[in-house]
Amino acid sequence: MQTYHNTVSGKQTEAKEHQEIFNPATAVSLGMAPLNSEHDVDLAVEAAKHAQKSWASVSDQERRETVARIAQVLEDNSAYLSGLITQEQGKPLSGPGSRFEMQACVGWTQVPSKLELPPEIVYEDDERKDVLYRQPQGVVAAIAPWNWPLMIAIWQIIPAIRMGNTVVLKPSEYTPIATLEMVRLINQVLPAGVLNTVSGDGRIGAALTSHPDINKIMFTGSEATGRRIIVASSKNLAPITLELGGNxxxxxxxxxxxxxxxxxxxxxxxxxxxxxxxxxxxxxxxxxxxxxxxxxxxxxxxxxxxxxxxxxxxxxxxxxxxxxxxxxxxxxxxxxxxxxxxxxxxxxxxxxxxxxxxxxxxxxxxxxxxxxxxxxxxxxxxxxxxxxxxxxxxxxxxxxxxxxxxxxxxxxxxxxxxxxxxxxxxxxxxxxxxPMVPFGGNKASGYGVEFGIEGLKAVTQPRIISIKK
CATH class of the missing domain: 3.40.309.10 (Aldehyde Dehydrogenase; Chain A, domain 2)
Structure with missing residues (x-):
C-alpha cells in the first residue's frame, strides 16, 4: 500500500501516524495519508518563515516566471492528478469533472503569472508625493476543502506566492492525497520552503491558523469552522479571506x-x-x-x-x-x-x-x-x-x-x-x-475576495512612502 507524504522545506517528510483513504465510489483503498502533530505544524511554519524574506527579495519578474513554470508542471501532470482527484474526491474524469478541475488549476495559475501590481502614486502636488507599494504579508496559512481540493488550493497558493508570501497548506482530511501530490510536483520548480503542507483534522487546522508566525489566513469551508478561525486569529491578528459556502x-x-x-x-x-x-x-x-x-x-x-x-x-x-x-x-x-x-x-x-x-x-x-x-x-x-x-x-x-x-x-x-x-x-x-473577476461572499458567506488584481491585493499589505519635495 502506498504511503503519501507532506512537503516541508522542499523535502518529503515522514509522519508518525497515518490514515487510510478510500475511493467514495468503490470503497477501494487509495493509500495512507499522513496525520500530523502540532509540532509538525511548528516545523512547517518555521520553514515557511525562514524562506519568506529571500522569496520576497526575488524580483517580481522572476516570481512571475516561476509561477508560469508551475502552470507548466500542472499541465504536464494533469492526467496523473485528474485520476487521483476522481479516485479520491469522486467527480468524474469527463464533463465538468476532474479534467475540468485540472484545466482550472492551470488557468488560475497562468493568469496571475501575467498580472502586474506596480507602485501607485496616490497623491502628488508641489510639496509632496505619496506612493503606495504592495508588500507581501509573510507566511500564509491556507485551508483547502474536499469538494474541489486542487482547484481551491491553487486559488490560495498561487496569488500568495506570486506576491512574495510563503504558504503552509492544509488539505482536507477527506481528500489529502491528490493535493499532497500536486504540492510535491510544484516544489520541483520552487525554492525550498516557499510551499509547505501539513495534514490532519480540525485540530491541525486550529494549530495552524492560531500560530503566532502566521500573517494571513485563507479558508474555504463551512460557516462553523470559519467562525472558529476568526476566534483563532485573535492570537496572531492575521487578516483573513473567508469563503464560507452558500445556499x-x-x-x-x-x-x-x-x-x-x-x-x-x-x-x-x-x-x-x-x-x-x-x-x-x-x-x-x-x-x-x-x-x-x-x-x-x-x-x-x-x-x-x-x-x-x-x-x-x-x-x-x-x-x-x-x-x-x-x-x-x-x-x-x-x-x-x-x-x-x-x-x-x-x-x-x-x-x-x-x-x-x-x-x-x-x-x-x-x-x-x-x-x-x-x-x-x-x-x-x-x-x-x-x-x-x-x-x-x-x-x-x-x-x-x-x-x-x-x-x-x-x-x-x-x-x-x-x-x-x-x-x-x-x-x-x-x-x-x-480568474480575472473578483469572487467572494456577503453576509454569512464570508468576506474578502479572490481572483484577478483584487485577489493579489488581498494577499499583500499596503505601504505608503510619503516624500517631501
Missing amino acids: DAAILMPGTDASAVAEGLFWGAFLNAGQTCACIKRLYVHEDDYDVVVAALGNVARQTPVGDGMDEGNLMGPLQNKMQYQKVKELVDDARGNGCDIMEFGDIPSTGYFLPITLVGNIRDGQRLVDEEQFGPALPIIRYQTLDDAVASANHLSAALGASVWANSAEEAESTALQLEAGTVWINQHGAIH
Missing part, C-alpha cells in the same frame, strides 16, 4: 423559455453532484411555469449517467464522504416526510456514496431542504407568485455567496439581479467564475 438562489423570470435554460440550470445546480459552494441550491419558479420547468429539468436528469467517475461514460459521481451522504439523504427524507414531491432519476450503483439526481417539488421556504445548504444532488423547486415574493425569499437567508436570474433576455433580468443580496449575481448562468 445560492436562482430565480426564473416569468415566461422564460424552459427548454432554452434547462441545461444551464441543471449544471448550475448539479455540478460536482451539487458539492460546490456556488451551486444553485434553491430554484424559484413562477407558478404558471412550474410544471414545464420541472419537466425540462427532468429530461436533462434522465440523460445524465451517474456512477464511478473512472468510467468515461459517467457525468456525475458520488458524494465524497459518509457524513455528506447522510446529511443529504436526511434532508431529502425530511422533505418526503413533509409531503413534498420527490422525483428521483437514474440508476445508481449499490456500492459507494451515491444518491440519485433528485428534484423536490411542492416545497416552500422554512423547510430544511430549502433553508439548510444541502451540498448534494437534491434541488428544491419553489413556486412564487410575484417577483417581489421571489426576491424576498432569495434574500431571507444569511448565506449570500452567489445567486442568479434567468430570463429570455439579459436586460429583462438586470433590475431583479440588482436586488439580490450576494457576492456575485449571474444572469442566464450560474457559478461562472473567471
Whole structure:
C-alpha cells in the first residue's frame, strides 16, 4: 500500500501516524495519508518563515516566471492528478469533472503569472508625493476543502506566492492525497520552503491558523469552522479571506423559455453532484411555469449517467464522504416526510456514496431542504407568485455567496439581479467564475475576495512612502 507524504522545506517528510483513504465510489483503498502533530505544524511554519524574506527579495519578474513554470508542471501532470482527484474526491474524469478541475488549476495559475501590481502614486502636488507599494504579508496559512481540493488550493497558493508570501497548506482530511501530490510536483520548480503542507483534522487546522508566525489566513469551508478561525486569529491578528459556502438562489423570470435554460440550470445546480459552494441550491419558479420547468429539468436528469467517475461514460459521481451522504439523504427524507414531491432519476450503483439526481417539488421556504445548504444532488423547486415574493425569499437567508436570474433576455433580468443580496449575481448562468473577476461572499458567506488584481491585493499589505519635495 502506498504511503503519501507532506512537503516541508522542499523535502518529503515522514509522519508518525497515518490514515487510510478510500475511493467514495468503490470503497477501494487509495493509500495512507499522513496525520500530523502540532509540532509538525511548528516545523512547517518555521520553514515557511525562514524562506519568506529571500522569496520576497526575488524580483517580481522572476516570481512571475516561476509561477508560469508551475502552470507548466500542472499541465504536464494533469492526467496523473485528474485520476487521483476522481479516485479520491469522486467527480468524474469527463464533463465538468476532474479534467475540468485540472484545466482550472492551470488557468488560475497562468493568469496571475501575467498580472502586474506596480507602485501607485496616490497623491502628488508641489510639496509632496505619496506612493503606495504592495508588500507581501509573510507566511500564509491556507485551508483547502474536499469538494474541489486542487482547484481551491491553487486559488490560495498561487496569488500568495506570486506576491512574495510563503504558504503552509492544509488539505482536507477527506481528500489529502491528490493535493499532497500536486504540492510535491510544484516544489520541483520552487525554492525550498516557499510551499509547505501539513495534514490532519480540525485540530491541525486550529494549530495552524492560531500560530503566532502566521500573517494571513485563507479558508474555504463551512460557516462553523470559519467562525472558529476568526476566534483563532485573535492570537496572531492575521487578516483573513473567508469563503464560507452558500445556499445560492436562482430565480426564473416569468415566461422564460424552459427548454432554452434547462441545461444551464441543471449544471448550475448539479455540478460536482451539487458539492460546490456556488451551486444553485434553491430554484424559484413562477407558478404558471412550474410544471414545464420541472419537466425540462427532468429530461436533462434522465440523460445524465451517474456512477464511478473512472468510467468515461459517467457525468456525475458520488458524494465524497459518509457524513455528506447522510446529511443529504436526511434532508431529502425530511422533505418526503413533509409531503413534498420527490422525483428521483437514474440508476445508481449499490456500492459507494451515491444518491440519485433528485428534484423536490411542492416545497416552500422554512423547510430544511430549502433553508439548510444541502451540498448534494437534491434541488428544491419553489413556486412564487410575484417577483417581489421571489426576491424576498432569495434574500431571507444569511448565506449570500452567489445567486442568479434567468430570463429570455439579459436586460429583462438586470433590475431583479440588482436586488439580490450576494457576492456575485449571474444572469442566464450560474457559478461562472473567471480568474480575472473578483469572487467572494456577503453576509454569512464570508468576506474578502479572490481572483484577478483584487485577489493579489488581498494577499499583500499596503505601504505608503510619503516624500517631501
